[in-house]
Amino acid sequence: MPVATSVRMPAMLAAAALALAACATDSDPDDSADPAGQDVDAAVEETTEPAEETPTEVTITTAQGEATVPFRPQRVIVVEHGILDTIDYLGAGESVVGIPHHAVPSYLADYTTSTENTGTLFEPDYEAINAAEPDLIIVGGRSAATLPAMEAIAPTIDLSFGWGSEAFMTTFETNTTALGQIFGAEDEAAAALAEVTAGAQAVAADAADEGPGLVLMTSAGEVSAYGPSEEGRFDFVYNLLGVEPAIDQVAIDDHGDAISFEFIAEVDPSLLIVLDRDAAIGEEGEAAQAVLDNELVNSTTAVANDNVLYVDTEKWYLSFGGLTSVNTILDEVGSLVS
CATH class of the missing domain: 3.40.50.1980 (Nitrogenase molybdenum iron protein domain)
Incomplete structure (x- = not known):
């Protein structure tokens, strides 16, 4: 009989251990469940709104009316030094792959080493522009007349500036806003415009x-x-x-x-x-x-x-x-x- 008892004891202890483990599982809620027993992770997943998708295109106002262009284009040809100036100011210069290496202002001269030479402001090198595989071309002012030929290569917009105070300010604001929209720098563009407006008012007063x-x-x-x-x-x-x-x-x-x-x-x-x-x-x-x-x-x-x-x-x-x-x-x- 002692032998039979010794055999049953391990079996009884094992059964007890299993019972305790089962009780612990039933009585101690999982860390991921709330007091009602609901899975918190599942609830969060159900209530979290999906992230807003980044747009691939943006509609802007140009000298030729509204146009839809790529959002944050990666390969841009700029044939207008004033527009290149603003792109540089807004911190989007890395997207510029080609400019005319003609009459470039000294403070923008670094672009003559980092970009392809696309001719002059008046006579573009269409072969070089085509080879650069741009996803956006920007003309204006001296190069505005080339718009139809440029459109045969890639999406092209005209951001010419007007002359006369009213026309200039209208186009200056429109162009700056458009570039902010294109390169995802709308807040920076708006702040820059506000600064210019305040500065002009101060100068006029003096x-x-x-x-x-x-x-x-x-x-x-x-x-x-x-x-x-x-x-x-x-x-x-x-x-x-x-x-x-x-x-x-x-x-x-x-x-x-x-x-x-x-x-x-x-x-x-x-x-x-x-x-x-x-x-x-x-x-x-x-x-x-x-x-x-x-x-x-x-x-x-x-x-x-x-x-x-x-x-x-x-x-x-x-x-x-x-x-x-x-x-x-x-x-x-x-x-x-x-």
């Missing part, structure tokens, strides 16, 4: 009592003037930044109205804003300071009071309309009238 001003441009030893005009290239100086015009615009021309030194002396502006076109486009020629260094110009109130601004012509002339260039313009005119 310019109100500074007397009449005149915008001049020198090229090949000749001098042209720009007055206020709804179609004028630098109308924004007067009707946006508040500089009182010393003259009216006589003729609408890309390069202003040709004038003489006698005319400048007769008008006698209190402020002079001077662009050196030769320096901006890399042409050899007499510097603007040398061209205007004569007895007639030196007799003006502007020179006498040291109120002559020789601007960063690359930004005023080559990349006009970009966020960096516009901020530079505000800083320069602001320093003249403050």
